[in-house]
Amino acid sequence: xxxxxxxxxxxxxxxxxxxxxxxxxxxxxxxxxxxxxxxxxxxxxxxxxxxxxxxxxxxxxxxxxxxxxxxxxxxxxxxxxxxxxxxxxxxxxxxxxxxxxxxxxxxxxxxxxxxxxxxxxxxxxxxxxxxxxxxxxxxxxxxxxxxxxxxxxxxxxxxxxxxxxxxxxxxxxxxxxxxxxxxxxxxxxxxxxxxxxxxxxxxxxxxxxxxxxxxxxxxxxxxxxxxxxxxxxxxxxxxxxxxxxxxxxxxxxxxxxxxxxxxxxxxxxxxxxxxxxxxxxxxxxxxxxxxxxxxxxxxxxxxxxxxxxxxxxxxxxxxxxxxxxxxxxxxxxxxxxxxxxxxxxxxxxxxxxxxxxxxxxxxxxxxxxxxxxxxxxxxxxxxxxxxxxxxxxxxxxxxxxxxxxxxxxxxxxxxxxxxxxxxxxxxxxxxxxxxxxxxxxxxxxxxxxxxxxxxxxxxxxxxxxxxxxxxxxxxxxxxxxxxxxxxxxxxxxxxxxxxxxxxxxxxxxxxxxxxxxxxxxxxxxxxxxxxxxxxxxxxxxxxxxxxxxxxxxxxxxxxxxxxxxxxxxxxxxxxxxxxxxxxxxxxxxxxxxxxxxxxxxxxxxxxxxxxxxxxxxxxxxxxxxxxxxxxxxxxxxxxxxxxxxxxxxxxxxxxxxxxxxxxxxxxxxxxxxxxxxxxxxxxxxxxxxxxxxxxxxxxxxxxxxxxxxxxxxxxxxx
Amino acid sequence: xxxxxxxxxxxxxxxxxxxxxxxxxxxxxxxxxxxxxxxxxxxxxxxxxxxxxxxxxxxxxxxxxxxxxxxxxxxxxxxxxxxxxxxxxxxxxxxxxxxxxxxxxxxxxxxxxxxxxxxxxxxxxxxxxxxxxxxxxxxxxxxxxxxxxxxxxxxxx
Numbered sequence: 001x002x003x004x005x006x007x008x009x010x011x012x013x014x015x016x017x018x019x020x021x022x023x024x025x026x027x028x029x030x031x032x033x034x035x036x037x038x039x040x041x042x043x044x045x046x047x048x049x050x051x052x053x054x055x056x057x058x059x060x061x062x063x064x065x066x067x068x069x070x071x072x073x074x075x076x077x078x079x080x081x082x083x084x085x086x087x088x089x090x091x092x093x094x095x096x097x098x099x100x101x102x103x104x105x106x107x108x109x110x111x112x113x114x115x116x117x118x119x120x121x122x123x124x125x126x127x128x129x130x131x132x133x134x135x136x137x138x139x140x141x142x143x144x145x146x147x148x149x150x151x152x153x154x155x156x157x158x159x160x161x162x163x164x165x166x167x168x169x170x171x172x173x174x175x176x177x178x179x180x181x182x183x184x185x186x187x188x189x190x191x192x193x194x195x196x197x198x199x200x201x202x203x204x205x206x207x208x209x210x211x212x213x214x215x216x217x218x219x220x221x222x223x224x225x226x227x228x229x230x231x232x233x234x235x236x237x238x239x240x241x242x243x244x245x246x247x248x249x250x251x252x253x254x255x256x257x258x259x260x261x262x263x264x265x266x267x268x269x270x271x272x273x274x275x276x277x278x279x280x281x282x283x284x285x286x287x288x289x290x291x292x293x294x295x296x297x298x299x300x301x302x303x304x305x306x307x308x309x310x311x312x313x314x315x316x317x318x319x320x321x322x323x324x325x326x327x328x329x330x331x332x333x334x335x336x337x338x339x340x341x342x343x344x345x346x347x348x349x350x351x352x353x354x355x356x357x358x359x360x361x362x363x364x365x366x367x368x369x370x371x372x373x374x375x376x377x378x379x380x381x382x383x384x385x386x387x388x389x390x391x392x393x394x395x396x397x398x399x400x401x402x403x404x405x406x407x408x409x410x411x412x413x414x415x416x417x418x419x420x421x422x423x424x425x426x427x428x429x430x431x432x433x434x435x436x437x438x439x440x441x442x443x444x445x446x447x448x449x450x451x452x453x454x455x456x457x458x459x460x461x462x463x464x465x466x467x468x469x470x471x472x473x474x475x476x477x478x479x480x481x482x483x484x485x486x487x488x489x490x491x492x493x494x495x496x497x498x499x500x501x502x503x504x505x506x507x508x509x510x511x512x513x514x515x516x517x518x519x520x521x522x523x524x525x526x527x528x529x530x531x532x533x534x535x536x537x538x539x540x541x542x543x544x545x546x547x548x549x550x551x552x553x554x555x556x557x558x559x560x561x562x563x564x565x566x567x568x569x570x571x572x573x574x575x576x577x578x579x580x581x582x583x584x585x586x587x588x589x590x591x592x593x594x595x596x597x598x599x600x601x602x603x604x605x606x607x608x609x610x611x612x613x614x615x616x617x618x619x620x621x622x623x624x625x626x627x628x629x630x631x632x633x634x635x636x637x638x639x640x641x642x643x644x645x646x647x648x649x650x651x652x653x654x655x656x657x658x659x660x661x662x663x664x665x666x667x668x669x670x671x672x673x674x675x676x677x678x679x680x681x682x683x684x685x686x687x688x689x690x691x692x693x694x695x696x697x698x699x700x701x702x703x704x705x706x707x708x709x710x711x712x713x714x715x716x717x718x
Numbered sequence: 719x720x721x722x723x724x725x726x727x728x729x730x731x732x733x734x735x736x737x738x739x740x741x742x743x744x745x746x747x748x749x750x751x752x753x754x755x756x757x758x759x760x761x762x763x764x765x766x767x768x769x770x771x772x773x774x775x776x777x778x779x780x781x782x783x784x785x786x787x788x789x790x791x792x793x794x795x796x797x798x799x800x801x802x803x804x805x806x807x808x809x810x811x812x813x814x815x816x817x818x819x820x821x822x823x824x825x826x827x828x829x830x831x832x833x834x835x836x837x838x839x840x841x842x843x844x845x846x847x848x849x850x851x852x853x854x855x856x857x858x859x860x861x862x863x864x865x866x867x868x869x870x871x872x873x874x875x
Contacts, residue, residue: 065813065850198810205815206803208751208791212816215750223745248734266733267754268741341755341763341816341849391753391816392849425756619810623855627813630851653760653847662841664853 041170043132044178045092045103046076046125049170053153055082058092060104061114062363063201064393065627066682067620068114070199072122074616075115078193079126079185082153082166089200094365095384107365107387110398110511112583112680115616119678120184127182129173136173137164187614187675196619201389211389213345213361218418221347222251224410225271226423228259228431231283231646232506236260240278247273254413261410263419271424286506286646294505294643295332298439301460301501302330308476310459310483311498319454319495323445327533329526331442331706333518335507335641336435337648339656342391343428346407349418350376356383358408359420361390363398371401375408394631395511399468400433429656430648433510434641436462436482438518442526444493450534452545454495457486457523462504464515477502481511485519485580485687490552491527491545507643513631514582514683517690521708524578524691529704538577538695539565551611552579555588555672558609562670563590573604576695580687585612585679589688592665593696599716601700603633603665603693611672612679618671621681625669628685634659636693638711720784724749725793735781739773740764742780743790751791751819755847762846765820766790772827791819794826801863802826809859813850821846825860834864 040048040056048056057076063069073089092104105118130150137155138145147158153166187194204211229235241253244262249269254261260279264270301307320326347359356376362368365385373383385404390397397403407421423431438461445454463479465472473479478500480487486498514520531541539560546553556579559565569575572594579588592605608625615621638657642649650656669685694705701715722729724747731746738757743749743766752775755763759774766775767789794800799807802822812818821844828835828843835843840857848856 065815067813198807202807202810202812202815205812205818206806206822207799208819210750212753214754217748217750266737266741266745268737268745339849341753341761341814341847343754390814392814394849422754425754425758623810623813623852626854627851630853631849652758653756654758658761658847658849659851659853660847661844661853661856664851664857667854 041174043129043170043174044125045100046122047080047129049166051167051170053083053165053167054086054088055080055153055166057087057089058104059089060092060107061118062107062109062365062387062390062393064109064363064390066114066624067199067617068109069201070197071115071616071620072118073200074193074197075119075123076126078190079123080130081150084192084197086153087200091387093384094369094387095381097366098369098380108367108398109363109393110395112585112682112684114682116584116678116680123184124182127184128178131179131182132173132176133166133169135176136169139172140164140169193616194614196617199620205389212342212391213347213359213388214342214391214422216347216359216388216420218347218349221418221420222263222265222414223267223270224254224261224263224419224421225267225274226259226261226406226421226427227274227277227279228427229281229283230430231281231286232508233286234258234281234283236279237282238280243276243278244273247276252414253277254410256406256409259406261406261421263410263414267422283646289506289646290644291642294437294507295439297503297505298437298460301503302439302441302458304501307458307499307501308478309497310478310487310500311496314454314495316454316456316495316497320443320445320456323453324448325446325533326443327446327530328441328443329529329704329706330439331522331525332439333437333521333708335437335643336512336635336639337429337432337641337650337656338392338394338396338512339429339658340390340392340394340396343423343425344397344403345420345422346403347418347420348372348407348411350411350415352416354378354382356408356411357386358383358404359386359388360404360407361388361393361397362401362404363390363393363395367398367401368404371404372408375405376412394513395515396433398511400508400510402431425653426651429651432641433508435512435518436464436509438462438482440519440522442522444526444530446530446534450536452491452493452530455493456497458499458501459483459486459519460501460503462507462509463502464509464511466502466504467508468510481515483519484516484582485523489523490550490581491542492547493545506646513628514686517683517686520578520580520582520687521690521694524580524688525694525705528576528691528695528698537566542579551586551674552581552588554674555579555586555609555611558670558672559588559590559607562609562668563607565590574696574699576692576697576699578688578691578695581684582687583680583683584677585610585681585684587684587688589685589692591689591692591696593693593700595697595700595715597716599714601637601697601710601715605666605668606689606692607668607670608685609670609672610681610684611674612681612684613673613675613677615671615673621671622669624681625685626667628683629667629689630659630664632686632689633663633665636690636708636710638709640709720780722780722783722788723786724788725790731780733780736779739766739775739778739780739783739788743775749790749792753816753819755817760847761817762824763817763820765823765846767823767827770827770830772824791823794822800826802829805859805863809855809862811852811855811859813852817846817848818852821848821856825856829860829863834866835860
């Protein structure tokens with residue numbers, strides 16, 4: 001991996017046998033071309049070609065394990081038609097992006113959008129470069145380009161059979177004007193895309209190479225550990241740093257409004273000194289907030305008059321009044337933390353010449369750049385953000401950028417010295433941007449045949465967008481992430497109303513894998529309740545409400561078939577099902593669960609069916625399905641973030657446990673791409689997972705799971 | 719001054735005897751492959767071998783490792799890639815990859831002790847946490863390394 005240090009110099013991160021960073025500075029470089037090595041030619045912003053045919057593909061989106069680093073390279077390579085064995089990838093430079101008018105487009109990596117929102121222009125970049133290479137070869141031979149064709153990195157002149165390698169014509173190709181239009185390949189003809197190729201980032205990761213922000217090592221670098229006000233929104237009132245400053249290796253104590261950081265020559269020393277600080281915090285009046293006050297706030301929202309409506313169809317009151325049977329239920333969910341394995345980290349170096357370099361694990365390098373520049377008081381052009389591999393993201397490292405603001409503030413206090421801030425696990429657990437806690441009331445009417453004729457849903461939930469992306473609230477002030485799965489429910493119910501009570505507490509909320517995913521849990525468990533009330537099979541009941549051609553129908557049928565729905569099960573094992581769409585894709589799940597006599601639930605098998613339109617790398621798509629299962633499973637079984645005295649109760653993996661290998665169910669993923677659209681894979685599978693498991697628990701115990709996690713439910717028989 | 723043997727090399731470090739081995743490796747010896755995850759032996763991201771035993775280096779005082787053979791991910795293979803690293807690539811185990819160096823060190827220790835581990839052996843010893851959820855592939859890769867009949871065939875790319 002090569003990382004551009006700045007426009008004027010480059011830092012090569014190579015993995016020396018020592019495991020350290022070998023620093024190689026070279027000056028000056030006139031353009032980004034040199035970033036990939038002096039001999040490579042930039043054919044266009046996305047593609048560099050070496051004389052020996054090695055191809056470097058620039059990736060604008062972040063890599064956090066989801067695999068789009070490789071999938072996007074596959075799409076470019078497919079259209080470029082080069083030799084995949086010679087392809088490597090590197091991150092596009094955010095600083096160059098500023099200078100080159102965002103030539104790589106958005107760097108934001110969330111919402112399962114990495115592939116689906118950039119597939120068109122990255123494929124065009126590949127196709128355009130291929131045509132330029134063909135044209136350059138044709139010029140060399142003085143023949144019409146139409147007589148030439150390219151495949152696997154070689155241009156061939158049809159009539160004479162002459163051949164030129166891409167590496168031989170890249171320099172000439174780069175001087176040509178790009179074609180005004182290109183034709184993209186039909187996915188049915190893909191040779192590189194669509195295949196389960198090995199991921200490009202894995203070899204470095206298994207070698208333990210320094211690919212993460214926590215691994216950054218720079219000459220004379222110091223380390224920082226941070227203590228933020230335990231009550232959100234509070235500030236430092238008084239600080240006695242005397243004992244900390246006297247400790248070995250401690251260089252400085254940095255005090256800002258909301259945090260104190262210790263800078264030392266080793267992270268452990270910084271963190272030990274941090275424990276010796278005497279800090280008095282001003283809690284800004286939030287010191288009495290706890291689970292009970294938050295629950296009261298949300299429940300007040302459920303009963304509030306004149307709420308904005310996220311959906312209104314027909315006449316829900318009339319529909320309910322005319323119903324033969326009315327079913328009503330309230331569901332709720334707690335706050336949840338992302339708990340990425342790599343804690344929040346930012347290394348920053350304010351250099352004597354006034355240029356700021358930042359190394360961080362970010363889901364949005366452009367946001368990181370903007371926050372770093374603002375904090376440092378520098379123009380964007382004088383800041384570079386080096387995109388590192390993320391040790392997990394799940395939505396935590398996109399919008400907030402709090403760690404970048406802090407890292408740069410600390411570097412400002414240590415001018416000329418690179419400082420790497422890494423949060424302790426405890427800070428990471430207690431200063432998240434949490435999955436919102438929410439409460440939902442659903443009321444539905446069934447006619448005499450057991451068909452749903454009306455459904456009224458009221459959602460009380462803090463708004464993620466209100467804080468992180470206020471311009472994205474709709475005109476009525478509705479946060480689509482808070483109402484999804486209800487505002488766009490695919491079931492044919494004539495009378496529907498969805499009310500939204502935005503109730504924001506002081507606990508910061510953020511995008512947690514598949515933001516709004518708790519609504520899929522509520523809806524699909526409630527639909528199961530309706531199926532029971534109607535005396536119908538849960539799959540048949542759903543299918544009856546889904547129109548022909550609805551892709552939710554396709555995945556539901558596919559999962560029922562793959563799971564053997566209705567077939568025999570081992571003794572004590574029970575099934576649940578759910579379906580939901582989101583993030584551009586459609587997903588359905590069948591869970592097989594047992595509950596022991598002691599009331600212990602065990603998830604044995606999850607079958608998933610996913611329709612994402614196209615599949616660029618089926619193996620990474622399956623890996624994402626497995627990932628969603630484990631990520632969801634922890635939140636189903638035991639994870640919760642509790643609030644007491646204005647602060648978060650949980651502090652580490654003992655009280656916010658993650659599933660271990662022994663709890664891993666068998667996961668079978670059926671990919672059923674129907675073509676014609678591009679859906680995501682990082683998040684959709686978690687949508688049906690939670691309700692499928694909870695519906696299976698009902699099948700096993702007769703108990704409806706209207707709140708999570710399961711550890712609070714007595715699942716013993718009787 | 720403390721003398722350590724890390725990845726077959728003799729290293730001298732000037733640190734407090736109670737500094738956890740993890741921070742000696744990461745911040746003093748520039749061996750960043752071993753990761754911090756929790757600091758309290760819960761997650762296993764910091765797993766290294768000390769005299770062949772898997773140890774959570776975030777809570778092991780460096781003084782306790784003096785005179786012992788310390789092996790980190792950077793030294794797992796004598797040269798090139800260790801067979802575990804190859805299997806991890808072949809079975810496409812890592813996602814974000816952050817926990818995987820510790821995961822591989824645990825797997826190497828397991829296979830050294832139990833060349834053909836059962837699922838129960840794997841469940842009992844592979845207690846490393848992975849937030850991405852790579853567990854199914856970890857199991858597959860271990861079974862493949864053990865030559866267990868139950869192991870699914872390697873993926874053909």
